[in-house]
Amino acid sequence: MMEQLLEYSILPLILFGITAIQALGLQLILGGAGLLSLGHAAFYAVGGYSAAAFSVYAGPALGLNDPTLLMLLSLVVGALSALAAGFLVAVPCLRLQGDYLAMATLGFAEILGTALKNIDAVGGTRGFTGIPKLSSLPWVFVVLALVWWALARFRRTGLGMAIQATRDDEIAARSLGISTYSAKLSAFVIGSAIAGIAGALYVHALQFISPDEADFSRSVIIVLAVVIGGMTSLFGSVLGALILVAVPEVLRFAPDAIREQRMIYFALIVIVVMLFSPKGLQSLIMRLIPKSSPQRGGSQ
Amino acid sequence: MIPLSERKTSAFLLKAENLTIRFGGLVAVQSFSLQVPARQIVGLIGPNGAGKTTVFNLMTGVYKPNEGSVHLEDIELTGRGAHVIARSGVARTFQNIRLFAGLTVLENVVAAASWQRRGQSVASLFGLPAIVSREKKLLDSARKLLEFVGLSNYENWEATSLPYGLQRKLEIARALMTNPKVLLLDEPAAGMNPTEKDELAQLVRSICDVHGLGVLLIEHDMKFVMNLCSRITVLDHGEVIAVGNPAEIQKNPKVIEAYLGADDGSAAAVAGGSQQ
Numbered sequence: 370m371m372e373q374l375l376e377y378s379i380l381p382l383i384l385f386g387i388t389a390i391q392a393l394g395l396q397l398i399l400g401g402a403g404l405l406s407l408g409h410a411a412f413y414a415v416g417g418y419s420a421a422a423f424s425v426y427a428g429p430a431l432g433l434n435d436p437t438l439l440m441l442l443s444l445v446v447g448a449l450s451a452l453a454a455g456f457l458v459a460v461p462c463l464r465l466q467g468d469y470l471a472m473a474t475l476g477f478a479e480i481l482g483t484a485l486k487n488i489d490a491v492g493g494t495r496g497f498t499g500i501p502k503l504s505s506l507p508w509v510f511v512v513l514a515l516v517w518w519a520l521a522r523f524r525r526t527g528l529g530m531a532i533q534a535t536r537d538d539e540i541a542a543r544s545l546g547i548s549t550y551s552a553k554l555s556a557f558v559i560g561s562a563i564a565g566i567a568g569a570l571y572v573h574a575l576q577f578i579s580p581d582e583a584d585f586s587r588s589v590i591i592v593l594a595v596v597i598g599g600m601t602s603l604f605g606s607v608l609g610a611l612i613l614v615a616v617p618e619v620l621r622f623a624p625d626a627i628r629e630q631r632m633i634y635f636a637l638i639v640i641v642v643m644l645f646s647p648k649g650l651q652s653l654i655m656r657l658i659p660k661s662s663p664q665r666g667g668s669q
Numbered sequence: 670m671i672p673l674s675e676r677k678t679s680a681f682l683l684k685a686e687n688l689t690i691r692f693g694g695l696v697a698v699q700s701f702s703l704q705v706p707a708r709q710i711v712g713l714i715g716p717n718g719a720g721k722t723t724v725f726n727l728m729t730g731v732y733k734p735n736e737g738s739v740h741l742e743d744i745e746l747t748g749r750g751a752h753v754i755a756r757s758g759v760a761r762t763f764q765n766i767r768l769f770a771g772l773t774v775l776e777n778v779v780a781a782a783s784w785q786r787r788g789q790s791v792a793s794l795f796g797l798p799a800i801v802s803r804e805k806k807l808l809d810s811a812r813k814l815l816e817f818v819g820l821s822n823y824e825n826w827e828a829t830s831l832p833y834g835l836q837r838k839l840e841i842a843r844a845l846m847t848n849p850k851v852l853l854l855d856e857p858a859a860g861m862n863p864t865e866k867d868e869l870a871q872l873v874r875s876i877c878d879v880h881g882l883g884v885l886l887i888e889h890d891m892k893f894v895m896n897l898c899s900r901i902t903v904l905d906h907g908e909v910i911a912v913g914n915p916a917e918i919q920k921n922p923k924v925i926e927a928y929l930g931a932d933d934g935s936a937a938a939v940a941g942g943s944q945q
Contacts, residue, residue, distance in 0.1 A: 519794060526793040527786025534769050534780040541767035543751035544729060544760070545847055546784035601771060 379506055381618050386509035387571045389610035392594040393516050393603060394563030399592070400600035401529075402556035403536035408458070408474030409564055410587035411481045415454045416447035416565025417582060418491055421500045421572040426490075428501075440503040443569045444512070451565025455558040463553050470557075478583050485580040496579030503573035512570060513607075516563055520603055523559075532556045586632075593635055597642050599649020608650055612638065682707050682883040683759065683851045688727050688737035697723045698907045701737070705851055705883040710873060712898035713887045714918075716927055720907040721887045722764055725853050728885075729761050730754040741850065756784055760849035762840040764856045764887070768828040774839055775824040778811040781846035814842040818872060834865040841872070845880070852876060854886040858893050866890065870897055895919070903927065 395409045420443040433439050458477050462470040491497045523529045534542040535552040542549050572578045581587070590613055598609025613635065620628045646653040683705040690698050698720045705711050713721050726732045728739050730751035739746040746754050769777050786793070786807070792800040815821050818838040823831060828839060837857055844852055854873070858866045870893060876882050888894045894901065895915040903911040903918060905927040911918055918924055 522794050522796070523790075526790040527783045528790040530772075530776065530780040530786075531783035533771055533776075534783065537769035537771050538767045540731065540751070541763065541769065542780075543731075544755050544763075544767075545781040545843065546752050546755035547780075548750075548752045548784075 381614060383506055383509050383574050385611055385614040386506070386513045387567050387574075388591070388594060388614055389607045390509075390513050390516055390567035390570070391564050391591045392598070392606035392610045393513075393520055394560040394567070395591050395595050396560075396600065396603060396606040397520060397523075397532075397556050397563070398560035399595050400602070400606075401524075401536065401560075402532050402553050404463075404553060404557060405468060405471040405592075406474045406557070406560070407471050407585070407588050407592070408476075408478035408481075409560075409591045410585075411474070411478035411583045412451040412455055412561040413564040413568040413571075413587075414481060414485070414578070414580070414583035415568065416451035416562075417568030417572045417578045418485065418497060419450035419565070420444070420447035420569030421497050421578060422491060424501055424503060424573065425497075425499065436501070436503050439501070440508065440573060443503065443573060444566055447565040447569025448562040449565070451568065452558050452562035454565075455561025456554075459554055459557040463550060463557070474588075475585065478585055478588060482580045482583040485583065492579075494580065496577055496581075497572070498577055500572050500576045500578070502576055504570050505574060509570050509574065512566060516566065517603055517607065520563075528552070528555055590635075593639060597638055597650060599646075599651035601648065602651040605649045605651030608654075612650070681705065682742060683728070683885065684740045685724070685728055686738050686740075688724065688734045688739070690723065690727055690732055690734050696907055698727065698734075698904075701727075701904070701907075701909060703885070703902050703909075705885045707850075707883050708877050708881055709900070710877055710884045710886060710898045712894045712901040713885060713904060714889070714891075714894055714901060715904035719904040719927075721904055722855055723907075724904065725761060725855055725885075725887065728754075729759055729853065752784070755847060755849075758848070758850035759853065760844035760847045760851070761853035762837070762844055762855055762857060764859070766833075766836050766840060768836055768839060768843075770827070770829045772828055773824065774820060774826050774828050774831065775808075775811060775815065777828045777839060778814055778843050778846050779807065781843045782807055782811070784847075811842075811846060814845050815839075817845075817875075818842045819868070834861045834869075837861070838869070838872070841876075845876070849882060851883045851885065854884060854888075856887055856889065858888055858890050866893055869893075873897060 391409060391413055395406060398404050398406050423446040424439055424443050428439050433442070458473055459470065462473045485491060486494045524533065531542070531547045531552040532555065534545070534547055535549045539549045542552070594609035594613045595606050596609070597612060598607065599605030616634055617631050620631060642650055681704040685701060685703045688698055688701040689696065701724055703711070713724065715721055723732065727734050730746070730749055730753065733748045741757050741759055744757055746757060746759070769780060772780060789800055793804060812821070812824070815824055818841055820835060820839055820842065823835065828836070831839060841854070841857065857873070858869055861869060873884060873886070874897065877884055886898070898915060901913065901915060901918045902909055903924050910923045910927060911921045913921065
């Protein structure tokens, strides 16, 4: 019984870890830089497909047999390909004022999905199969921890501060010598690269990826994770990912009629969270924990 | 702060010549010229809507002038991006306070050093030893600036939860963190009580005397302006109507008329400014 439960919980845990890494990447874009990306899953798919193509085609060609080395290189390939895709999408859009980035990322996701369905080398509509099993639950959680740690430290760096300053007030940031364009561009490409890392982990854990992973609904799930958890917090994004993965798992035991309406439950959760705790679930939890620095935060 | 010995001594730090900007058919600022020498406080006054903040925006690159030029020492700043002008050594504060709401008081000041830390982000991410001591120095100078403006006890507060007067001082500390040669203050005393205004006047004076900066300030409080500034430029309807020292400005009939025209009692304040 215990063994079955453990085995059963491995897939949801892997999915949670992957979603959490995706959400952490989007948190930097959405909460860190204040940019709306509606195509985060597309950059994830770019990373996943590139990493899979690398380990399926390039790996054997280069004579790489060590699975750990191959996985590490796949992560690099996934990150760099998603970074490059993010760069191509963001460079023209960020020069414009307003929400062009949201539209462009949406369009990019649609184009990518259609393109992937028509490339036979990566499986077309049937999806990319036959990917070697290189990653596992420990891989996912170690990378999640590393990404979390790095993003937490990144906030204190010069670039991290420039990104937050740009989000809060562009005119003030520019008056202090910050190039707001490079700050936004950096946040976007780093966030996209993190999505690519999640993609590389996913394809080598499930040994499969389909064009549906680039779908708009996948991007919405990641946006929801960040918003429900609390946009300004890394912990919030991980918490949001946990909820978005846990809700469908719990509903698995419910009758079909209830189970199939999961988007409605997500919508309800968003409404309730926004009503009672606009800064997300993490701020609700923070309020329950006694404050460590009492002088901070006069505006409650 | 850059040590004084390393500063170039030229007659004027910041020089604007014949600045003109039109918004559609409206000429917001017409042939505006002004010089800010080192270690001096220059005032820019005028009735509401005269174009004072527009002049600041022209000098700091928020707007690009249709005509005219801006120089910092020998560097041409005309038409360059706001961040490029800031890096050259022109810092400013804002009339409607623009602090970074998501950051603490200390972080607001540290954020102003982002540009100086360029290229070090990877090293600082992994806490490499070469960077650690530099970052410590950076924090030290941020704390010193907070002490300088009297905000030492607030460094972990959310910036926007500070009282209004302290928010203005934080903006000054943040601007100074960029190591400027010239500081532009847009209504720094607005919303302050008389005690806070006196403290602010002292602060502005020591920015000039101790740090050796040139200061250009917009202010409606005439007593504040008349006591602090060595030269004053008066702007009305986008045009300069008078330039001179405080005593000359107070006697200038054009200035008195401009303020009487505004009919808000400020004319009496101009005339009576220094006697209070």
